[in-house]
Amino acid sequence: MDTQISYSKWREHHRSILERLSNSDVFLLFSGGKDSSLCLHLMLEASQEFGFDLEAHAGAFPVHRYTDTERRRLGDYWEHRGVRVIWHTIEETDDGVENAPNPCLFCQKVRKKMLHTILSQSVENWEKLVLVPSYSLWDIASYAVEHLLGDVFSNGKDVGEERSKRFIETAQRFYPFASMKEGYSIFRPLVKYNGNDIVRAVKKQGIPFLSIPCKFKDYRPKRILERYYEKMALCFEYQQVLDFARRSLNLPDISSYDNIEKEEYFKNIF
Numbered sequence: 132m133d134t135q136i137s138y139s140k141w142r143e144h145h146r147s148i149l150e151r152l153s154n155s156d157v158f159l160l161f162s163g164g165k166d167s168s169l170c171l172h173l174m175l176e177a178s179q180e181f182g183f184d185l186e187a188h189a190g191a192f193p194v195h196r197y198t199d200t201e202r203r204r205l206g207d208y209w210e211h212r213g214v215r216v217i218w219h220t221i222e223e224t225d226d227g228v229e230n231a232p233n234p235c236l237f238c239q240k241v242r243k244k245m246l247h248t249i250l251s252q253s254v255e256n257w258e259k260l261v262l263v264p265s266y267s268l269w270d271i272a273s274y275a276v277e278h279l280l281g282d283v284f285s286n287g288k289d290v291g292e293e294r295s296k297r298f299i300e301t302a303q304r305f306y307p308f309a310s311m312k313e314g315y316s317i318f319r320p321l322v323k324y325n326g327n328d329i330v331r332a333v334k335k336q337g338i339p340f341l342s343i344p345c346k347f348k349d350y351r352p353k354r355i356l357e358r359y360y361e362k363m364a365l366c367f368e369y370q371q372v373l374d375f376a377r378r379s380l381n382l383p384d385i386s387s388y389d390n391i392e393k394e395e396y397f398k399n400i401f
Contacts (some may be wrong), residue, residue: 234347269326298384
């Protein structure tokens with residue numbers, strides 16, 4: 132199977148979604164990493180062809196990754212290509228991350244709070260809004276493993292409300308597109324692509340990405356799993372992962388998220 136990611140192939144696989152984005156306000160959540168950098172590359176090409184407005188919003192946290200030099204280097208590249216990265220400074224230092232029992236969970240909470248602030252200050256028409264995160268096929272494969280080991284194979288003592296909330300949060304990410312009750316949409320352009328293919332595409336296109344690794348990345352289970360995928364040269368098929376999750380993990384249909392109020396969605400689920 133040809134696993135190379137090109138704009139033309141990606142466009143054809145997502146044409147039905149891209150055609151729905153015409154005249155939309157697309158907010159891409161940009162981290163500067165490989166996944167979001169390829170995502171911005173593809174969406175920038177698509178914005179010119181399918182006629183939607185594209186903004187790239189970036190939260191500069193944890194602070195040690197986003198030096199002035201890094202922000203300027205990435206920002207200059209994307210501005211030269213026609214899209215300005217909007218950097219949002221978070222009023223937090225890395226002290227909170229370093230002192231937290233789970234640094235990644237702390238970081239996620241800070242970023243969710245930042246996203247809520249960005250949306251409340253920036254969105255003028257929710258019915259035109261399309262949010263674009265950059266989850267990959269490796270991400271959802273890792274969520275499947277997480278749920279399998281933590282819930283299905285667990286002895287039951289630690290399976291409770293927190294695990295259920297986590298599954299509700301991650302289950303939606305298996306789907307490329309969701310339409311929500313207030314009229315806004317979520318589009319996940321990379322959910323069908325393996326991490327190693329994303330890396331190859333970024334390097335082939337010469338797209339810059341953050342050069343400073345996160346000091347806390349080893350706390351994330353998905354990073355540990357990604358190293359395993361790399362070492363074992365594993366590649367997955369999206370439909371097989373989705374079918375397994377539906378059959379064996381009771382993955383809910385994406386329609387079950389449609390009627391969640393946006394305040395609840397962005398506070399506890401997104």
